[in-house]
Amino acid sequence: MGELTNFYNPTAVAIVGASKKPGKVGNSIVKNMIESGYPGKIYPVNPKDSEIEGLKAYPSVTAIPGPVELAVLSVPAAKVVEAARECGEKGIPYLVVITAGFKEIGKEGLDLEKELVATCRRYGMRMLGPNCVGMADTHTPINASFTRNSPLKGDIAFLSQSGATLIAILDWSRSVGLGFSKMVSLGNKGDLSEIEFIAEAAADPYTRVIACYLEDVADGARFLDVVREATRKKPVIILKSGTSQAGAQAASSHTGALAGSDLAYDTAFRQCGVIRARSLTELFELAIAFSRCPVPAGKRVAIVTNSGGPGIVATDNVEARGLTMARFTRETIDELRAGLPAEAALYNPVDVLGDGKADRYRFAMEKVLADPNVDSMVVLMCPTAVAQPVETTRAVVELQKQYPGKPILGGYLGGESMAEAVQLMAEAGIPCFTFPEPAIAAISGLVNYGQFREMPGDGNELSYPDVDKRAVKAIFYDVIRDNRLVLLGSEAAAVARAYGISAAPVSLATTPDEAVEEAQKMGYPVVLKVASPKILHKTDVGGVKVGLDSPEAVRRAFVEIMENVNLLLPEAVVYGIEVQKMMPKGTELIIGMTRDVQFGPMIACGLGGIYVNLLKDVSFRLARGLTRREIENMLAETKAYTLLRGYRGEKPADLPALVDAIGRTARLVLDFPEINEIDINPVFAYNQGLSALDIKITIS
Known part of the structure; x- marks a missing residue:
């Protein structure tokens, strides 16, 4: 203890x-x-x-x-x-x-x-x-x-x-x-x-089960460590009320804007195996289910009902919750066909019809539970004139004892006429609800917990012995000495390279001749960008020129950028012009980080480019305890994953390189808690490797 x-x-x-x-x-x-x-x-x-x-x-x-x-x-x-x-x-x-x-x-x-x-x-x-x-x-x-x-x-x-x-x-x-x-x-x-x-x-x-009503989590790091271990032993269900302030003040970056106020709790709970309830009702419906039911072997659900409407509602909820309707074997279907009226539905949901009495329910439930493709069963009953709720419930109780590994949950629609049957279900330890939806939600909770518990433990945080911490410290020292909190693009690219994150070559030039010299070192074409910590959206002020393929074009672009900035933002401090190697087009992604008050740095990855805030195709994970498997799951949650695997004949992207870049970003922000935000957008993902183009880093 x-x-x-x-x-x-x-x-x-x-x-x-x-x-x-x-x-x-x-x-x-x-x-x-x-x-x-x-x-x-x-x-x-x-x-x-x-x-x-x-x-x-x-x-x-x-x-x-x-x-x-x-x-x-x-x-x-x-x-x-x-x-x-x-x-x-x-x-x-x-x-x-x-x-x-x-x-x-x-x-x-x-x-x-x-x-x-x-x-x-x-x-x-x-x-x-x-x-x-x-x-x-x-x-x-x-x-x-x-x-x-x-x-x-x-x-x-x-x-x-x-x-x-x-x-x-x-x-x-x-x-x-x-x-x-x-x-x-x-x-x-x-x-x-x-x-x-x-x-x-x-x-x-x-x-057997831990249910919590929480308004905040004071020590997020310790919560993650302790609860991640606890959920391997027993289900933890949490109703979290209120919203976190994390992310609300972080709108200066794409990542901060995408991180909703309650996102950190969702992310933290998912990573440490907590089942999140959205209401007190759901909290205790889930707690009762975990208290009384075994964890099912899989997500295949069978429904037995005496009414088509509730059966359809339950089926819709099964799909909405990410569960699957069980597909019966040919033998089960043949047996159901032989023993049920010709009008009965046989293929799941099984409809024993409105005149179905206890014997017909028993027969259908026996065949359904015996099917190897069924992991759990929901029994729905409407109080028709000929229904036998008590007798049917006795059959449910007996069958539960015969199939202890398969959860059985009830959805007894009605009130007074169902009261005695509902009481029998409670006495037998079988969860019974008034409507189908909470029964399906309870099964979903059981299934999700079972999947989490079966996941192999991968508790080793990502480690990269080749990173250069001293180089990053030196860059941050120079930035702070210069009374700045926002790194220049060249500085941010240097930080990325120090941690093994592939970034497009970039140098800072203070004159047109220096810009030409740097461009010739890199090779044409190049991109020129204004270097000013006060200018976050450079294109809006004419601070970016692309596709420059000659010394003359570079000189002209340098002068034009400086004139544009002086005209539109005369008060902005300009450190020079960044010259960057223009990289070939790839799948545009974003890798970012925003720091949560309770749980620390949150890593984001998804579809990048100019539409990142519009499409919001981004998945989040906490950097603390992040593993390679979690990063892979994170990518798989996005629509961008379809593009990365190869879409309409395109070659697949280098997923291992992308996983490595995300992991190295997580390691960077854990090693340097003074990093407040990171936005790497876009990252071009290629068939081999990747390249970070625009990197923004803010420190505290």
Whole structure:
């Protein structure tokens, strides 16, 4: 259990701020501890009372005679730090701070929270909260919270950054018979956060699935490392509310403009195997499915229904979710044809018709589940006059036992007439929904997690021993010394070359004669571009001339560019004119990076050129933990991938060279955290190799 050993299973608990008065938080915590069946010792602490809820009360924590492993603090905010200090002197390893009035109220509260955290650090204590509801574990059992009731015993660990959400879910869960292994209100996450609790739940033998409601992730790098390991053991489902600020201020580059406010979380969750829920409803529909269903062997879904409409809706959702409709064997189809009415649909969805009773459902489901091409099954039922929901459900329950490796989910459309059957499904541990869509969504979650878990571990970050870090440091030093944050094109190209990223030759010239000299070294034709950190879109001011194939053309272009810039942007500082070798045309791509507040650098790759922001054919990955396989998957997600593989007779692009360039870009931004943004657009991908043409690098 690591950092949380005995947090959920302490030998003794002190409740600081315990109260005799009903309705007080301190009284509710004492009652919950007693009523939960907690087997250890409970010590109420209140200097004014000698007995609370039948338990001896103590004037202070230090007056408690024996050792204490957990203290729950419910005292006014102004007294919390002193109470925590007493707990530290007592040698208590864990605190749950219920009290509000910390960073959530502003600077004064933030300063108080910092003092509280510092006190915990001083005494080596770990703290949940402050400003939280508390925690409960049904297998200890313990309920160190002020919820109205204790959760039912189950195998779902629920972590919530919102206390009100946790309380509401607990109340709802009892009404539907949903159990939890543990529930944790994270509060302000002054010390312990979702990271420690996800790691603990992943190692907990009583937890099968981890469900989280989060509003932010404070330590993105550590989150990625810990959760990537946790999801290899158990499914982690997260509802992330709100939006990240990452990318919102990064509109100076194409990559920054493409990175939406919530994109970093999507990318992070996908890379570390988290299943992202989009609503509280979906969060618990997925949690229930993972709690009760096996992970299917594949994505082939069969549907058995007594109504065509819901069957079509389910089929549409199967395709929309990236699943496939199972194709039955010839033997299965022949058996279905022999045993079902002539009007029945046989080819998936299987429609047993509106007059189908339990025996017809049983027959169809038996044949479908026995088919080797079926990985999971959804049973849909409409309450027709002759339907037999209860009898049909009994058949479903029996078949589930016969085929334990194939998930069965229900979609029982209707209400009152389906209530008893729905209850039977719940008692048997079979997820049952009112409509087809959530059933298909649950199967999609199961399938996606299964695919992630089966992916071979490739945890080694990309390494390039041939990179020249000293050259990059020297370039950055010169840029900063020049009071600039934007690199010139020649400097950016030098950075790329230092990291083995193939870039078109480029040099800086300050006179027409220098430009001609550089052009002759490179060989014609060449391109001339104005070199100014203040001019991001050079073509807009006549700052680019292409296809120059003679000394005269270079001299003329040099003068014209300088005149254009002086006319349109007389205040711009111009460092000279960049002379660049004009490269042959290739497939135009973009490789970029923008830095996220929580998760660090995000790498982008996709279709480049002038239409990059219009088409937005770009895929993102976090640089941290990026592997070659992830880069290959990243490319495969784009429409540009079709062009790269060879389209309409064109030769395929050099994909290994492109993967290498993306990997080297990721290594560069990880090695140099001062890099704020990179845009390499376009990159010309060739049949052999590639060439970066226009490179923009911004440092902080």
